[in-house]
Amino acid sequence: MLGSIFSGGFIALLFAATIARADYPISSICIEAQTGLIVSEHNADLRRPPASMVKMMPLLLVAEGMRDGKWTLDTPVTITRNVETVGGARVYVSAGEVWPLSHLMAALAVVSANDAAIAVAEALWGSEDALVGRMNGRARELGMIDTEFHSVHGLSPGNGGKPDQSTARDMAILAQWCVLHPIIREWTSLQNHQLRPDGADRRNTNRLLWRMNGCDGLKTGFTGAAGYCVTATAERGGIRLIAVVMGCKERSGRFERAQELLEEGFTNVRRFRVLSKGDAVAPAVRVTNCETAQVTPVLASDLWVTVRIRDLEHLRVVSDQPAAIKAPVIAGTPLGKVEVCLGQKTLAATRLLAPMDLAPASWRWKLKESVLRWRGKAPQPAARSISTAST
Structure with a gap:
């Protein structure tokens, strides 16, 4: 009788978990890693359990x-014993x-070992609760405003615990x-991990390591409430993309969707050099107390x-430099800045520099300038300059 009740309860629990997954749509997002550029997104702000993708935070904190x-x-x-x-x-x-520590971190990354x-939480932070507290603190520092950790592993809670x-x-x-941490990419890119010399050689739970060129991480997850999840990353041609998929009903679905997002991203995203070091950026800057009347700043x-x-x-190049500078000026002196903008967002920026040494004018030149100014022929000061141009 007890066995029948247990079996029925287990089946009901499993059925409820399946319904929970069915009720929630899939969440996904694909971004460029360096800038956070959003390539695509779908239900990206839907709060839900991340399952073992939680373990990315211990990976980060250890690194x-x-x-x-x-x-x-x-x-x-x-x-x-608790472990x-x-x-x-x-x-x-x-x-x-x-x-x-290295052996256990590899096990955490490859096998998703709870x-x-x-063990790492207890050894480095003193307890699971202490690590959970630090995980939440770091999440706030990173701007993860919709995240709340209650475990170091991502398992569904028991005894009325919070997910x-x-x-x-x-x-x-x-x-x-x-x-950003090579050691994390080293751990998550391992296709296999063998903790003991005589133990089983366990395969990485991230199947995209075998399926997708350039993939080197990061973390999978699954619980009944979370569904099948994956955070995947790949790098090609100097571009690193990250794709997150949450709430898939089938194990393979998360990998198929993540790969689709990443492949679409690599097709539609480009790394582009707008300007090169040493390029002159208009407008020219007037130079006072110097025989050189004006100079055009160059990129640092x-x-x-x-x-x-x-x-x-739609890219715009926006330069901001003074209308005038006074000699002496040494080559390489900052003369403002230039930005590449998309809408109201700055995508890249660098300094503008003086292209040459600018020596003070001789007394003869100053005398000549005084005469010209007296006759009304000397150039008049201009307003401070901000220049905008499309690429």
Whole structure:
């Protein structure tokens, strides 16, 4: 009788989870990683459980801690009894074992190991709750306004606990920060992971590593409430894109949709050099106290933008420089700035520099200028200059 009740309850729970997935539409977004340029989006602000994509935040926090010298790849992590109790995906570490941090982070990234996530939380932050608190603090710092973490692993809560909540947009923001760290891309690009020499060689849960050219991460997720999810990233031709898909009903659907978003992105987005280092940018700047009447500032560096092809014709180059400068001026002195804008958004900017040394005028030249000014033939001062041009 008890078995019948348990089976019926389990089936009802499973059925309810399936209905939950069916009631929610798929959420997705594709962005360019460096600038956050939105390539496409669909229900990107719908709050829902992110499942194991939660683990991107521990990945980021561990990488940032390594950068700051708090720990290293060899930092020892001692396994506690509590670690053994977690369900879901595991690498089956045992209480009393000591593992290097690098081994457990690879297990977390490749296998989505929940026991590895808890072990790292306890070793580096003292407890799961402490890490969850830091995860929420970092989310606020990153502008993930619709995210609330309640676990370090993303499993559905038990005993009346609160579920993790996020959006496709917030997961994309988190992914932007993750891909800045080579060590994270190294972990998430591993196709296989073997924790023990005599243990099973486990495959990465992200099937796009095999299917898509340039893919090197990032994280999958699944629970009954969340559906099948993936945050994927790929780089081609100097452009890195991030795609997030949440709430798919089928395991393969998340990969198909993410790959479609990324491929469309690579087709429709270009990295474009608008101006080159050393290019002269009008208008010219008048020079006082100098025998050179005016100079045209030059760019301090190349100006690159990553945009959708359809937006190329709408780019504007906006320069801001003084109407006049007074000698002496050394070559390379900042003389303003230039920006590439799309609508009201600045996509790239660099300084404008003096193209040459400008020595003070000789006394003879000054005398001549005084005479000309007395006769009304000297040039008059102009207003401060802001120039706008389309590319």
